[in-house]
Amino acid sequence: MGGTFDPIHHGHLVAASEVADRFGLDEVVFVPTGQPWQKADEPVSPAEDRYLMTVIATASNPRFQVSRVDIDRSGPTYTVDTLRDLQAEYGPKVQLFFITGADALQRILSWKDLDEIFELAHFVGVTRPGFALTDKHLPADTVSLIQVPAMSISSTDCRARVARGEPVWYLVPDGVVQYIAKRRLYQR
Numbered sequence: 014m015g016g017t018f019d020p021i022h023h024g025h026l027v028a029a030s031e032v033a034d035r036f037g038l039d040e041v042v043f044v045p046t047g048q049p050w051q052k053a054d055e056p057v058s059p060a061e062d063r064y065l066m067t068v069i070a071t072a073s074n075p076r077f078q079v080s081r082v083d084i085d086r087s088g089p090t091y092t093v094d095t096l097r098d099l100q101a102e103y104g105p106k107v108q109l110f111f112i113t114g115a116d117a118l119q120r121i122l123s124w125k126d127l128d129e130i131f132e133l134a135h136f137v138g139v140t141r142p143g144f145a146l147t148d149k150h151l152p153a154d155t156v157s158l159i160q161v162p163a164m165s166i167s168s169t170d171c172r173a174r175v176a177r178g179e180p181v182w183y184l185v186p187d188g189v190v191q192y193i194a195k196r197r198l199y200q201r
């Protein structure tokens with residue numbers, strides 16, 4: 014599951030847990046982006062902070078892992094590179110799935126090297142409040158759509174709440190609340 018994770022929240026974690034259960038996945042690998050090319054004009058927190066928050070949020074789940082492939086590669090993050098690197102790391106016998114929310118799935122057609130992306134991984138699109146889940150124009154045999162418990166949470170809203178001095182308790186894991194405070198993230 015790729016994402017900016019700025020910060021990681023319970024919407025990400027529920028989606029990952031549901032897909033892992035539904036597809037019988039051995040592991041979910043959370044991959045914080047390096048420099049997200051879709052977010053080039055928005056300020057994004059340092060990769061190391063986003064990586065550490067992802068580690069904190071997933072540490073208690075033995076099936077959740079965090080990969081540094083995207084933050085250790087220089088330049089903008091493209092999913093095709095993420096999948097190539099993970100396949101090389103895990104070996105040819107491992108089947109990759111790419112978990113994505115409905116909003117990201119809608120934009121997938123604009124991604125670089127789409128044909129290769131679909132060869133490298135089976136895509137799982139999950140429901141997200143406020144976005145229609147559709148695989149229009151996407152190849153049906155490489156994309157599955159599943160319904161997950163609706164969590165109306167976004168990182169954008171979490172950042173805005175912190176900036177306004179409002180709580181993010183229970184939107185993000187406790188350790189992430191504390192990490193945000195410790196590093197003074199998202200404060201104006």
Ligand code: ATP
Binds near residue numbers: 019
């Ligand atoms: P931002 O508001 O900064 O874009 P975000 O909440 O959308 O943050 P991302 O890191 O951009 O989080 O998302 C990573 C992946 O998780 C994307 O595929 C996104 O669609 C999915 N996702 C994020 N929030 C949810 C949610 N509440 N329910 C389901 N999927 C989600």
Ligand code: MG
């Ligand atoms: Mg997003």
